[in-house]
Amino acid sequence: EAQVTQNPRYLITVTGKKLTVTCSQNMNHEYMSWYRQDPGLGLRQIYYSMNVEVTDKGDVPEGYKVSRKEKRNFPLILESPSPNQTSLYFCASSTRALSGWQYFGPGTRLTVT
Amino acid sequence: GNSVTQMEGPVTLSEEAFLTINCTYTATGYPSLFWYVQYPGEGLQLLLKATKADDKGSNKGFEATYRKETTSFHLEKGSVQVSDSAVYFCALSDRSQGAQKLVFGQGTRLTINP
Numbered sequence: 001e002a003q004v005t006q007n008p009r010y011l012i013t014v015t016g017k018k019l020t021v022t023c024s025q026n027m028n029h030e031y032m033s034w035y036r037q038d039p040g041l042g043l044r045q046i047y048y049s050m051n052v053e054v055t056d057k058g059d060v061p062e063g064y065k066v067s068r069k070e071k072r073n074f075p076l077i078l079e080s081p082s083p084n085q086t087s088l089y090f091c092a093s094s095t096r097a098l099s100g101w102q103y104f105g106p107g108t109r110l111t112v113t
Numbered sequence: 114g115n116s117v118t119q120m121e122g123p124v125t126l127s128e129e130a131f132l133t134i135n136c137t138y139t140a141t142g143y144p145s146l147f148w149y150v151q152y153p154g155e156g157l158q159l160l161l162k163a164t165k166a167d168d169k170g171s172n173k174g175f176e177a178t179y180r181k182e183t184t185s186f187h188l189e190k191g192s193v194q195v196s197d198s199a200v201y202f203c204a205l206s207d208r209s210q211g212a213q214k215l216v217f218g219q220g221t222r223l224t225i226n227p
Contacts, residue, residue, distance in 0.1 A: 004156070042202060042217035090156055100145045100206030100215055104156035
């Protein structure tokens with residue numbers, strides 16, 4: 001089954017404690033992206049990757065890091081989380097041919113206290 | 114820059130009512146337009162899309178027409194069901210900025226009562 005998986009689905013942590021949210025896709029997609037969803041703001045892109053070892057900033061990259069060492073994986077790293085990063089995070093993947101049609105993971109709800 | 118504006122929610126309707134969710138956009142270039150749906154506790158799924166002016170996207174009884182003259186992509190359904198309750202997002206992808214970048218509206222929560 002074609003899918004995007006994220007782990008963990010729920011996470012409560014404290015300010016400053018480094019964390020990683022994993023994302024994996026099994027569709028051999030070149031393109032992967034991270035979004036955060038906040039009430040009244042829709043989804044905003046954090047980082048994206050056009051292919052292995054190619055990453056770039058989205059609209060709200062501050063406080064986040066990413067890496068793309070393998071085609072299937074695109075982890076999101078928060079090195080020193082802060083309460084304003086409390087949000088619902090989605091990973092998505094796509095191919096160039098789909099031109100905007102992205103497959104989304106189930107989401108990770110992060111709370112930073 | 115590119116942006117998408119959706120009608121304010123939440124929207125509450127009775128079953129079998131007619132649905133319209135308004136969406137307008139601002140973009141440079143020639144964007145593709147999308148409606149995504151998010152059911153409770155799930156990620157977003159593509160509902161329908163249109164890639165050029167006057168195209169009509171349709172799926173599951175929902176329709177939207179790409180109107181370049183009014184920069185709009187309103188979502189419609191003739192007879193909604195309780196199972197349509199979800200959050201709906203309008204989005205655009207501007208090929209001049211790299212086809213894979215999606216810009217989303219703020220989302221509209223739809224509740225259908227039996």
